[in-house]
Amino acid sequence: MPELEPSAPVVEAIGIAKRFGPTVALADGELTVAAGETHALVGRNGAGKSTMVGVLTGLLKPDAGHVLFNGEPAPPVTDRTAWRERVACVYQHPSIVPHLSVAENLFLHRQPRGRFGLLSPSKLRRQASELLESWSVPVAPDLPGGELTVEQRQLVEIAGALSLGARFVILDEPTAQLEPRAISRLFDRLRALGEQGVTFLFISHHLPEVYEICQRVTVFRDARHIVTDTVENMDHDRLVAAMIGEARGLVEAGADRSAVPDDADTVLGLHDVAVPGFVHGVDLTVRRGEIVGVAGSATSGKRQLAEAITGLRKRTGLVEVGGRPVRPGSVPDALKGGIGYLPGDRHVDGFVAGLSVAENATMTIAGKLGPGGLVLPGNRNRAARTMIDELDVHTAGPDQPVAELSGGNAQKVVMARALASDPEVLVLVQPTAGVDVRSKETLLGVVDEQTREKRGALLVSDELDDLRMCDRVVVMAAGRITAEHPRGWDEAELVAQIEGIGD
Amino acid sequence: MSDTTETEAAVQAPDVRRPSTRLKLAKLRDLALIPPIIALLIYGYTLKPDLFLTKTYLVDTVLKYQTELALVVLAEALVLIVGKFDLSLESVVGIAPAVAIFMTVGNTTAFGAPWPPWTVLPVCLVFGALIGAFNGLLIVKFRLSAFIVTLAMLIALRGLQLAIVGGATISNLANRLPTIDYLGSLRFLTLPLSIWIVIICFAVGIVVLGYTRVGRSLYAVGGNPAAARAAGIRVERVVWITLIVAGVLASFAGLMLSARLGSVAANQGNGMIFTVFAAAVIGGISLDGGKGSLFGALTGVLLLGLIQNVLTLAQVKADQIQAVNGLVILVALVLARLTSGKAQD
Numbered sequence: 001m002p003e004l005e006p007s008a009p010v011v012e013a014i015g016i017a018k019r020f021g022p023t024v025a026l027a028d029g030e031l032t033v034a035a036g037e038t039h040a041l042v043g044r045n046g047a048g049k050s051t052m053v054g055v056l057t058g059l060l061k062p063d064a065g066h067v068l069f070n071g072e073p074a075p076p077v078t079d080r081t082a083w084r085e086r087v088a089c090v091y092q093h094p095s096i097v098p099h100l101s102v103a104e105n106l107f108l109h110r111q112p113r114g115r116f117g118l119l120s121p122s123k124l125r126r127q128a129s130e131l132l133e134s135w136s137v138p139v140a141p142d143l144p145g146g147e148l149t150v151e152q153r154q155l156v157e158i159a160g161a162l163s164l165g166a167r168f169v170i171l172d173e174p175t176a177q178l179e180p181r182a183i184s185r186l187f188d189r190l191r192a193l194g195e196q197g198v199t200f201l202f203i204s205h206h207l208p209e210v211y212e213i214c215q216r217v218t219v220f221r222d223a224r225h226i227v228t229d230t231v232e233n234m235d236h237d238r239l240v241a242a243m244i245g246e247a248r249g250l251v252e253a254g255a256d257r258s259a260v261p262d263d264a265d266t267v268l269g270l271h272d273v274a275v276p277g278f279v280h281g282v283d284l285t286v287r288r289g290e291i292v293g294v295a296g297s298a299t300s301g302k303r304q305l306a307e308a309i310t311g312l313r314k315r316t317g318l319v320e321v322g323g324r325p326v327r328p329g330s331v332p333d334a335l336k337g338g339i340g341y342l343p344g345d346r347h348v349d350g351f352v353a354g355l356s357v358a359e360n361a362t363m364t365i366a367g368k369l370g371p372g373g374l375v376l377p378g379n380r381n382r383a384a385r386t387m388i389d390e391l392d393v394h395t396a397g398p399d400q401p402v403a404e405l406s407g408g409n410a411q412k413v414v415m416a417r418a419l420a421s422d423p424e425v426l427v428l429v430q431p432t433a434g435v436d437v438r439s440k441e442t443l444l445g446v447v448d449e450q451t452r453e454k455r456g457a458l459l460v461s462d463e464l465d466d467l468r469m470c471d472r473v474v475v476m477a478a479g480r481i482t483a484e485h486p487r488g489w490d491e492a493e494l495v496a497q498i499e500g501i502g503d
Numbered sequence: 504m505s506d507t508t509e510t511e512a513a514v515q516a517p518d519v520r521r522p523s524t525r526l527k528l529a530k531l532r533d534l535a536l537i538p539p540i541i542a543l544l545i546y547g548y549t550l551k552p553d554l555f556l557t558k559t560y561l562v563d564t565v566l567k568y569q570t571e572l573a574l575v576v577l578a579e580a581l582v583l584i585v586g587k588f589d590l591s592l593e594s595v596v597g598i599a600p601a602v603a604i605f606m607t608v609g610n611t612t613a614f615g616a617p618w619p620p621w622t623v624l625p626v627c628l629v630f631g632a633l634i635g636a637f638n639g640l641l642i643v644k645f646r647l648s649a650f651i652v653t654l655a656m657l658i659a660l661r662g663l664q665l666a667i668v669g670g671a672t673i674s675n676l677a678n679r680l681p682t683i684d685y686l687g688s689l690r691f692l693t694l695p696l697s698i699w700i701v702i703i704c705f706a707v708g709i710v711v712l713g714y715t716r717v718g719r720s721l722y723a724v725g726g727n728p729a730a731a732r733a734a735g736i737r738v739e740r741v742v743w744i745t746l747i748v749a750g751v752l753a754s755f756a757g758l759m760l761s762a763r764l765g766s767v768a769a770n771q772g773n774g775m776i777f778t779v780f781a782a783a784v785i786g787g788i789s790l791d792g793g794k795g796s797l798f799g800a801l802t803g804v805l806l807l808g809l810i811q812n813v814l815t816l817a818q819v820k821a822d823q824i825q826a827v828n829g830l831v832i833l834v835a836l837v838l839a840r841l842t843s844g845k846a847q848d
Contacts, residue, residue, distance in 0.1 A: 312733060335735040349729035354793050355722055363723060363734035366716040373716045417734060 008071030010035045010168045010199045011056060011087070015065035018051050025051040029065065030225035031201075031218055033168070038190060038200040040210040040231070043220035044243055044436035045406035049203055052220070053170055056201070058083035069168075088161025089170040090154050092177070092434075098146030103128030105145045106160045135159045135193070151182040155189065162198065170201045175209055176434050179298040179462065181499055187213050205436055207239060221245050244438050253444035254469030257452070257487075260290045266323070267456040268339075268425040270309070273317035278304035280479040281317070286425055286456035291447065293470030294460040295498050300476040303344055306429050306460045310334050310341040321424050335364055340423030342414055344430045344460070350414040351402045358384035358398035361416040387416035392442050408439025415443060419450060426450065426457040432466055444469055462498075464491060536786065536802035539838055543809040550816045562694060567763070569808035570697040571596065573801065574756035575775065576782045577708055578749035580800040583783060584712070585745045586725035586792025591638060591653040592753040592779065594660035595631050596772030599754030600761040601664050601673075603627035608679050609667075623682045624758065631754025634660070635747035642746065643739045657776070665769050674766035686762035697759050704752065708797045721745060726793030781832045782807050806835060 009032045016029035026048040033039045043049050054060035056067060058077050067074040075082035096105050103124050104111070112127055114120025128141035137155045139148065148156060154174055161169055171190075175183045190200060190213060202214055210217055211231050218228040219242040226242045227234075234242075268286040273279060278301040286292045296302040308315035311326075311334035319326045326337040334341070343349045351360045361384050362369060369383065370376040384398040391412040395405060402410050411431070418426060428447065432440040448469060451457045459470055467473050475483040475497045483497050547555040554560050575592055582589040603626040605611065606618045618626070634656065641652045677684045689696040712718040723731040724741050732738050761767045780790075786803025788795030810831050819827050 310733070331732060332735045332737060341733060343730075343733050349727070349733040352723050352726035352730050352793065354726045359719060359723075360730075363731070363736070366719060369716075370714075375714050375716055375719055377714070 007035055008068070009033055010070060011201075012068040012071075013052065013056060013065065014068070016052065016055050016062045016067070017064040018055065018060060018062050024223050026055070026062075027223040028225055029055070029062075029220070029223075030228075031056075032228070033199055033201055034216075035199055036194060036197055037215045038194055038202055038213055040202045040204065040214035040217040041220065042204065042207070042210060042217060042239070042243060043226075044438060045408045047220040047243075047436075048223040049220055050172075051223075053089060053172060053201075053203070056170060057087055057089045084161075085165040087168045087170065088158075088164065088166040089172060090157045090161070090174060092173050094145075094153055095157065096145040096148070096153055098144065100145055101141060102132075102139055102143050102145060102148070102156055103141035105156065106131060106141075106163065131159055131163050132156075135162060149182075150177045151186065154186065158193070162193075167197060168199045168201070170203070172203050173205065173434065174202075175204060175206060180495065181297070183209070205434065207236060207437075210239070211236075219243055240437060243436070252468070253441060254291070254448040257291075257448065257469070257471060260287050260471055264288045264290065267321060268309075268458060269318070269320040269323075271318040271320070273305065273308060273315055273319060275301065275304045275308045275313055275315050275479075278479055279308065279315075282476075282479075282481055284458075284474065284481065286458055288456055289451060289453060290472065291451050291457045291459055291470045293467040293473035294458060294476060295462070295467055295473055295494065296476035297498055299478070300498075301479040302460045302476045303429060305476070306341075306344075306427050306458065309458070310339055310427050335421055335423075338421075338424035340364075340418040340421055340426045342418040342426070342428045342431055344433065346407075346411055346414045346433075351410060351417075353403035354401055356399045357388065357393065357395050357402055357405070357413055360402050360413050361387050361398075362420055364417055365420045383420070384416075387420065391416050391446055406436075408435035408442075411435050411439065411443060415446060419446075424455050426455060427460070428457060429460045430462065430466075431459065432461075432463055440465070464494075467494070533787070533796050533799050533802075536799070536806050539835070540802065540806055540809060543806070543813055547809070547813050547816060550813065555816070558693075562698065565808055565812050566698055567695055569804055570695075570701045571756040571760040571763070572775070572778060572782065572808070573701045573804045574704060574752050574759070575779050576786070576800050576804050577704055577797060578752035578756070579776075579779050580783050580786075580788050580795065580797055581708070581712075581721065581745050581752075582749045583788045583790060584725050584792060584795055585721045585742055586728065587642065587649040587742060587746070589635075589638065589653045589746065589749055590650070590776055591634065591656035591660060592749060593772040593774070593776035594657045594664070595634050595750055595753040596757035596760060596775060597767075597770070598660045598664045598667075598757075599627045599630040599634070599750075600757040601667050601767045601771070602630050603758070604673055604676065604680065604683075604761065604767050605667050608676070609673065620680050620682065623680055627754050627758045628751050631750040631752075631757075632747050633750070634754075635750025636743070638750070639743035639746040643743045661773070664771075668767065668769040672766050672768040676761060676767070677765045683758075683762045683765070686759055687765060697763065700755075700759065705797055705801055712797055717741070717744070722793050724793075778807060778832075781836070785832075785835050807832070810835065 011031070011033045013029055013031040016026055018026040029048060029052050031041065031052060041049055041052065051060065055062045058074065058080070061077045069086045097108070106128050107124055111119045112123040114123055125141055132139055132141060137159050139152050139156055158169055174186060178186065194200065202210070204210060214231055216228060216230050217234055217239065219226040219239065221243060222245070264287040266285045267288050270282055270284040273282045282305060284292065294302045294305065304313060307313040309319055311329055311331040314329045319328070321338045324337065326339065327333040358380050362380050365383070366375055367373065369379040381398045388395060388398065393412045393416070394409050402413055405413065415431065418428070426447070431443055431447065435443065444466065447457055447459065459466060461467055471487055473485045473489060473494065474481045475494065485494060544556065575596060578592055579589060603623045606614065606616045606626060607620050607623055608617065638653055638656060641647045642649045677687055686696060691699055712721060720731065720736045720741050723734070723736055724738050728738050757772060760771060782803040783800050784790065785806060786795070786801065787799035811828065814824055814827055814831070
């Protein structure tokens with residue numbers, strides 16, 4: 001890289017403070033992103049990252065401090081157009097209109113006009129293809145927005161942002177819903193864009209990604225800026241210590257699990273379980289005291305298998321819990337049979353956001369909180385308090401709505417719901433998706449502890465950290481189990497099998 | 504020793520975004536309409552100081568006329584909380600008592616009519632339940648849009664009622680049907696039976712929604728059906744039962760209305776659904792489902808009832824009262840938005 005005149009940073013946020021009512025969301029937010037770099041912003045849930053993103057995109061007006069773009073003061077928050085020319089953000093949740101085509105989405109409210117001042121569909125289409133082509137996004141402009149994959153949606157949103165003139169793009173956990181191969185494609189794309197002069201602020205809970213793609217990293221903790229440094233100077237331990245605020249590293253959950261005795265009884269038995277179109281004849285057993293991991297790509301059918309076991313999907317074949325068959329296609333029967341379930345996306349079917357922590361946590365055992373279908377609030381809150389303590393949920397109390405909790409704590413509530421019915425076997429799908437390191441440690445610790453004697457667990461996940469604690473990992477591909485590994489597997493080999501590369 | 508651990512626990516909770524005072528406020532939201540209600544009472548008193556705040560006036564001129572509305576609002580509130588719509592309730596208010604009364608004293612011999620007078624109440628309620636069940640069949644089993652299904656039902660049932668009643672009014676019911684007579688004129692502890700019925704229905708509703716498994720599942724289903732299903736709640740069944748209960752409540756309201764008037768007209772219930780929705784939303788029930796309380800809905804009814812009464816007292820002309828009423832509902836919505844501090848959706 002040629003030595004340039006030290007130009008002003010693309011964005012500079014100084015002394016940002018923001019309160020919501022009595023809660024301090026950001027006390028001292030500092031962030032400087034240099035031109036052309038990919039800068040990581042990391043921190044635990046609730047550290048103030050989202051607030052910073054809100055301030056940087058002009059959606060939140062800070063109570064104190066100011067933001068500079070290329071050395072010039074940020075436009076007033078009312079001037080959306082000016083903000084959109086300076087900064088764009090690709091959120092975890094889609095900001096695309098599902099029933100409009102990609103082209104219409106790209107030129108929403110700035111469609112090119114043709115004759116008589118009317119919109120011109122052909123011009124729109126042409127400009128959209130040109131735009132997509134110029135940033136080499138392989139998506140057809142006529143495709144409805146709703147049919148895009150997460151990966152395509154992100155690329156379209158990035159292309160749209162760039163076409164507005166923004167050369168600074170914030171990526172808010174872009175990899176959370178992507179499978180490994182898509183992540184590496186995304187990273188290739190980001191590197192290419194970086195060479196073309198686009199600057200990225202990259203937010204992720206996934207620390208290896210930070211090392212892979214970013215040049216510098218900023219850590220927020222407890223609403224404050226803690227440190228900014230190059231990734232070379234921030235080794236993993238220092239980074240984690242900055243995030244959690246103590247020198248103590250993370251305990252690796254399940255590292256000291258003893259081998260499952262050969263005579264342990266089977267808690268979950270799958271015999272020729274099939275889900276039309278997704279799973280084709282899976283046989284698998286989980287013994288008491290055992291965690292069995294299920295790995296596989298997004299199309300492997302692992303998620304559908306989990307949903308079939310818990311009664312959310314129709315299936316054929318036999319599922320037995322403790323030797324007793326479970327009726328297919330019914331969640332209440334699966335629950336009664338002794339299956340506890342933690343869904344893969346807590347926002348979709350994990351919790352009811354407006355209801356309280358207590359209500360969500362006891363949803364699976366509402367019938368046991370009083371006589372004759374009565375739910376006695378005393379009983380409910382007592383049950384919930386026990387779970388809050390056991391799972392270390394940070395909440396103002398059992399009456400607080402789950403919507404107000406951070407991601408990690410909300411996930412603990414979902415875990416509490418799965419454990420509430422005291423199941424024989426836990427079926428967990430991506431239990432640590434989108435939670436910070438400390439919550440992840442707690443969640444995996446709970447799984448470890450809960451499965452030492454009483455029960456077994458089936459853990460469906462893409463995360464190597466989740467799978468590492470399993471006593472056994474099976475790999476699924478195209479609806480079948482293709483490989484099995486005892487604890488201590490080789491990372492490269494497992495990833496190769498998940499991706500279906502190598503042999 | 505225990506002191507230090509407690510402080511540590513407090514320090515360790517930076518994730519909690521709002522303190523617990525907000526929780527207590529949430530319960531106060533139920534009371535958001537109490538101040539405007541008191542204001543209206545005071546205003547009514549200034550209009551008619553000798554009359555307004557007497558028990559006779561409040562009971563027999565204000566509350567008695569809101570009892571049917573209150574029951575239908577209760578029904579609609581249940582349906583809204585479970586995340587659905589039921590527009591046909593206003594037609595149920597007309598058709599269910601019309602059918603029941605027609606089969607007992609109507610000019611027909613179909614299905615072995617005339618049926619004995621005691622069948623009025625059960626036939627009316629069963630008819631309401633059947634309509635709820637039919638709505639449920641279309642909405643839950645065939646997955647049709649609740650809004651359009653119940654809109655079509657509203658129109659169809661209205662037509663059926665016209666056909667049965669024949670454009671005329673079946674009147675002088677109190678002398679012919681004891682049930683109607685009792686519903687219309689019995690008093691317990693000086694309060695009309697209809698007011699007791701509303702009190703009991705709301706009390707039962709509040710207990711069921713707040714403190715039973717099936718009641719809480721309404722909020723879960725309305726708030727996030729996917730999460731409710733994953734937690735083992737039989738979502739379809741809950742929705743269906745709610746629609747049936749709503750039909751029963753609306754039919755009961757209809758019979759009470761017929762009893763109060765001593766007749767059943769071809770247009771009984773006509774146009775009521777708009778007031779029902781207004782009262783529910785003013786009372787804090789969310790049109791998106793999963794939010795709101797029955798107590799709030801009841802205060803919504805009281806507020807609207809008082810407004811209408813005060814308008815009459817203020818001698819708004821009869822031909823203007825509807826326009827004023829609409830405006831006042833808008834004002835009430837704004838007021839409810841301000842006092843509750845929460846967006847209405």
